[in-house]
Amino acid sequence: MKVKAILFDLDKTLIEVGDYVDWLKGRQDMVKVYLKHGISAKILIRYTDPGRLFAEMYNELARMFPDDRVIAIQREASNVLSMHELKALDKVRLMPGCLDVLRYFKRKGIKIGVVSLNGEKVVYEALRRTGIYHYIDIYFSRDSPGRPKPYPDHILNCLKELKCNVKEAVFIGDSLVDIEAAKRARVIPIGIATGFFTEEELLAAGAKLVVSSLSELPNRIFIV
Structure with a gap:
């Protein structure tokens, strides 16, 4: 090969x-975004990892919204997680x-x-x-x-x-x-x-x- x-x-x-990121708080903030847009808590509890949660929400949101709305909601969720990631960059x-x-x-x-x-x-x-x-x-x-x-x-x-x-x-x-x-x-x-x-x-x-x-x-x- x-x-x-x-x-x-x-x-x-x-x-x-990643060791310096508050993933717990980041996930909690993401969940608030998804709940606000109508994603069921029963679906959200399936994904404890913030990255996996974000990835899987594409399909969930696509069942409810057109593509442009899905992208906007995902951008909102990503931004709240990024706030916690950016705080760790000094390390x-x-x-x-x-x-x-x-x-x-x-x-x-x-x-x-x-x-x-x-x-x-x-x-x-x-x-x-x-x-x-x-x-x-x-x-x-x-x-x-x-x-x-x-x-x-x-x-x-x-x-x-x-x-x-x-x-x-x-x-x-x-x-x-x-x-x-x-x-x-x-x-x-x-x-x-x-x-x-x-x-x-x-x-x-x-x-x-x-x-x-x-x-x-x-x-x-x-x-x-």
Whole structure:
């Protein structure tokens, strides 16, 4: 296999910021938005993770509203969550080995993309503040057009922008949502056990390979 593009998750994969976000309060604020617009509490309690909650609300809202209204409500929900994410940016840092790995793949001529469940401003600021923005060819946040992870939309749109076939790309992330999204996009899923999930869990979810750190990637991804 010739790898032409490597797509990364952001938090817990390339950078660390999520540990400093008040996700509980962020989710509570999002729920208030969805309740205001008529989403049932019985539906909302299915999703404890704010990112998953946001992603799944696309389908729920689409049953009730036209597309432009769905987008407006999702923007409102994303903005209240972003308020909590932005407060944590002063503590953002690179994951070990990140800079060296990005430099390595760029020297090899590999296209690099980021597909994140963080908000648009958060992704941009995190990349800028950590000094890796210019290594990234393209990024997608939860605010980008289409449904975010675990749906394949953002991965497929990212590859389209990079003019890369799904068979020539891999997706690297630390969560089960990352693995699910990669599988749905038919991109090779690679797990990195730097987040909440173990190697065994990532493999069980369908990862073809799991590494324990970014530094392992150059020796584990075959590039022609």
